[in-house]
Each structure stands twice: as C-alpha cells, then as structure tokens.
Amino acid sequence: MKLKNTLLAILLISFSQVVKGQFLSASDTSESSVKRYKSIINSNKEIVEFIEYSLVQKGLPKHLRNLALIESHFDRTITSHAGAVGVWQFMTSHANQYGLSEQNRTDLYKSTKTAVISLASLYKKYNNWITVVAAYNCGEGNIAKAMSAAGSSQYHIFYKYLPEETINHVKKYLNACYATGELQSVLANYNNSRMNTVFFAEGGSRKNNASLSETEINAGFNLDVIADELKINVDEILAWNPGIMEELQNKGESLFYLPMDLMPDFLLKKNKILSRSIKQGSK
Secondary structure, three states: OHHHHHHHHHHHHHHHHHHOOHHHOOOOOOHHHHHHHHHHHHOOHHHHHHHHHHHHHOOOOHHHHHHHHHHHOOOOOOEOOOOOEOOOOEOHHHHHHOOOOOHHHHOHHHHHHHHHHHHHHHHHHHOOHHHHHHHHHHOHHHHHHHHHHHOOOOHHHHHHHOOHHHHHHHHHHHHHHHHOOOHHHHHHHHHHHHHHHHHHHOOOOOOOOOOEEEEEEEOOOOHHHHHHHHOOOHHHHHHHOOOHHHHHHHHOEEEEEEEOOOHHHHHHOHHHHHHHHHHHHOO
C-alpha cells in the first residue's frame, strides 16, 4: 500500500506539472472567449440538444459537443479549405470509412450518428479524449507517426510531432471545455488514463480489470525484451498474463494483455521487439 501511494503521488505530481503546460490547459480563459463560445451554443440550442442526446445515448460525454463547436460553429453548410464539410467537418475519406456518403455530410442527423460511432471507435483505441480530438483532426495515421517518433503513446509527449493545426485544434477544444465548465473532466480523464499502469502494477489480473487491451504474440517473443522496450517489469507482464509462459511453450502462441496506455507502444515497437527477441534467442 505504501508503494502504491508513493507511485500515485509521483504520478499526480507529474500530471500537475503537465497540465501547467499550455497544451494541456485552457490557453484562453478570457471573458470574451468564454462569452463567444457560450453565445454560439445558445444560438444553436436545438442542434446542441440533438448532438448531446446522441452522445449520451451511446455512453459518450456531452463535452464532445464542443468538437462540433470548434469544427464548424454548428454550421451544416460550411466547407473548409481542405474540403471538410458539415457540422462535424467530415472529409470524404473519413465519411466513407463509416458508411456516410459524400452528400450526407451536410445532413445533421446522419453525420452526427457517424461522428458518434467514429468518436467511440477512437476512444476504444486511445482511451482518452485529448488524443481522440487530435486523431479526429489529423487522422490515425498521423497519430501513429507522432507516437512512433516520440516513442510514447502519451499525448503530452508525442504532441510536438503533430501538425501545428492539430495542436491548435486541441487547444481550442480545451478552451471550449473551459467555457462550458467541463475542462477538469477532460483533464481528469487524461490523468486516469495515465494512472492505469500504476494500478495494474499492484498485481491486478486480466480477469478483474476490464481496461486491458488484447493482441496476440508467438513463441518468438521474449518477455524480458518486451519489458525492456516498454520500460516495465517482467513481473507486471506475468501479472497481466497469468499462464502465458506455459501457453507459449505448449501452443507456440498466446493472447497477450497490456494496459490500454501501454498497448500502442507495444504495437509500434512490435517488429523491433521480435527482432531483438530472435537475436537474443540465437545467442
């Protein structure tokens, strides 16, 4: 328990230092900014109510209405310089990915339904709303490149490798959430995502922790190498994956579980880890 409290204290101090950075706090808390965002929301009450209802129906937080707020000011007819259309500013490729036709990007009901599905999918992948907002703006490919360049799945580390437009987009989102009184909820969500590793390190197993991500590995992977690349302890891997050694030895493959905030790092480094494992095994 003492170790757990110490780890939590360190992590909370680290997080408090992070949120002091402009990219993870409201960069504009001026009265004029707050009034402007609130005015846009009040002028589009019916649209806002429909969006919030659609989000809540799918178990998503209402503050995601602020994504449409900064994307389009709730204007269904707006088209960006890049060709994004409608309230949710769908590019053709993004819309088609979720079955939304090019013409229906201006349809509030169909585009909102698609946006909700897209946001839920992104959250399942990234496990925090800040990264979701960034991915919605620049695409999952750019997020993967930034994570790879930074060697981390944490937004406060990899954000510097994102397009400037995306960094500013996240800032706008945080400013809008400040105006609507939801900033602390967004930051707490990011904080909780980062703390998952600490809680799991206390010995939680995959049976009683729903926040573990799943993939597959074969017997070519060395758990010591995985631990080294992810900067964690082998004992933690074994706690999340009871019986994995026997599974790999007997079947040559196994499901592999990691906390959601570690899985992206593993997937980015998977080929490197396998290469190192094979070299180590041949010695």
